[in-house]
Amino acid sequence: MAFADYFPLPQKWIPRGLRSKPCRHFMPDGSPMYGVVAEYDTAASVYHAAEKVRDAGFKAWDMHSPFPMHGVEDAMGFERTKLPLMVGVVALSGAAAGYLMQWWITAVDFPVTVQGKPPGAWEPFIPITFEVGVLSSAFAALFGMLAMNGLPRFHHPLFKSERFLASSDDKFFIAIEAHDEKFNPEGVRRLLESTGASRVDLVGAE
């Protein structure tokens, strides 16, 4: 899914580069296709299937499990997230802005002598500088994480599948999305079946 698909906005409001890509693949009834979803019975089988999907070079795909699985980020070939960099930049600039704000207000714009302390003293600025730094880094971490995950969203095409509800019970799933460069329905179906999936289904986007 493209970035824009996560937001219920008219396409013309969204910058050109971020707009949804036109759908290239369609369901047998002619409606747009979300992708292919494969069902697995054990954690081990889905783990090894993820390694094969990773090695086949797919980028737009995800894995679903009822519980966290250690080491799956390697099996899926995750790259390190850019989130720490975003948080670092926002936190440092937030702290700098907090310091400058206080300095400008108390030393430049409206100097008032309190308790005989010099108006430009750095000491009283530190707690607020720290707090603004923490607040902005928390915001950057939370909203950056949500944006990069495409959250919040109210619905996901996979939820249309009754069988997919078992992903929060006792089944494991791999879903490869139709907008992936390497996607073609037949090849993906063959790949997933070769990885030991107990069932492979096409899923519509709407």
Add this chain to the structure above:
Amino acid sequence: MSQITGEAYQRRLERLAAHPAMANDNVTLPKGSWTGAARALIGLGVAGLLMTVAGAFVYNAKHAVASYSVGVLCVTAISLGALFWTMVFHQTNAGWHATIRRQLENIMMNLPLCVGLIAVMLIVELASGGLLFSWMRPEYADSPLLTAKRSWLNEPFLVVRFFIYAGVWTLLATKLYRFSVDQDRTGDRFLNNRARFTSAWGLLAFALTTGFFAFDFIMAMDFRFFSTMWGVYYFASGPFSCMAVLLIVTGMLRLRGRLTGVVGNEHVHDMAKLLFGMNVFWAYIAFGQYFLIWYGNIPEETAWVVYRKQGGWENLAAVLAIGHFLIPFLILLLRPVKRHPALAAAAGAWLLLMLVMDMFWLVRPMVYTPASGLKSPGPGAMWVDLAAIVGVGCLWAGVLARRIASGPLIPLKDPRLPEALDHRNYV
């Protein structure tokens, strides 16, 4: 744990002993290694201390005692940090620490040495009638700021308190060390429970003794000054400096081809995270204490700070703010640095230097105060400080090196070892 029968547990221990990383030449140093280095370090330490004594005659005894105190306070902080971490890891039942705990315990077992060094400091103060502990001197006997504190600041009670601190630290260190060494031999997994129980009351006893030690042996050098944060301020120097030493020690052992697959970069990452976090904790406490003194503006408190913000000491304060906090903070924020054994150890070495600077800034300005009537001999006298600090540090490091080489490098039969061997940071 208790549902595992003795027999099943024995099989588990056998499986652990067969683990390739637990091979004997991976978890022990060859017999006789590091003895030369240890002997050289101890010799250097004794030479440094002799030079300090010479410095007492060339300049004055107060200067030499202050330099010696700086060294002693540094190595005591590191050793106390090791005691703190050992108890915290036992108390939280931390799995990942099992492979680094023996080195923590080795550092911790230097506490009896530190107690001896502190005893020398105390004896000199008592015999000289208060070189640094000015409250012992008769000329201040009538000061109202001192008479109000007489019930605490008097010689007999100070000696009693010293024995309490020394007793608690030695007892905790030897008790925890013995549990760990006994487990190497017997494989008794319930020794962990006993260590955990000891750590529970031990942490409380540690907090009180460390705090009051800092009151008595650093803060009381200026009896007019007081800060309720002082105990925490001195304590805050321990955990990060101990992690720094631990990073250096494990790094050196890995350079010797030991601990392969036992202490990996995942452990380095965690140690460096604790180094980073506890260094920020130090900065937080240091600033918090200074900030309240600055805001409160009470003469007894500000006099102490004002004196350390003039006459050249303000440069050292700036070095602390930038070198102890700002630069290490920005560098250790980077994940690749924390996961790199050499870079993390280098950051640790830098922070050990900053620990010395911090203690220097606390203690050394007490020597040539205007009230003392002593005239500063200028920077030429710095060799006394260097000799004393390097001397104490080398003595401490030599004793540590000898203990590291004398036994296994990790606890051999800790039930948490399998977890520690497979340790990974999933972030």
